[in-house]
Amino acid sequence: MDLKGLYFVAFILMLGFSSTLGGFVGLSPDQCAVPAKERVDCGYPEVTAEQCINRGCCFDSSIPQVPWCFKPLQTEECRF
Template sequence: MEARLPWLLTVVLALVFSSSSGEYVGLSENQCAVPAKDRVDCGYPQVTAEQCNSRGCCFDSSIPGVPWCFKPLEKSECTF
């Protein structure tokens, strides 16, 4: 049992840090830099940041009165 304790602790800490590492999982901060007035809702009432991110959306709860879970900006393609 003692040999399993460090492994279990490592797994638990990895889960804690991975869930609190940011609000833009899989998306860049630039993709989520959508002005509040331009946000397109991507969630539902009481959606969590993790649930929102799993839908491929951005989550930002710092501005009341606008969608907190919203569609990211489209990746722009290089035209060179």
């Protein structure tokens, strides 16, 4: 298998792994709907999805060249 094929297989495996975790445990899907260009890095090189989520961050490895572990959108609290 050539190097491109190996990268492709690795990408597909990571994509499948991240989708099985849901990418946001304890966070709503809306909080993790951060546009790729607005993601603020929340991890470190080679952070796993589990480590990222345990930090209270979102994980989405489906878009290359942007942070996969990133800060969720902040929900505004209602105040009376």
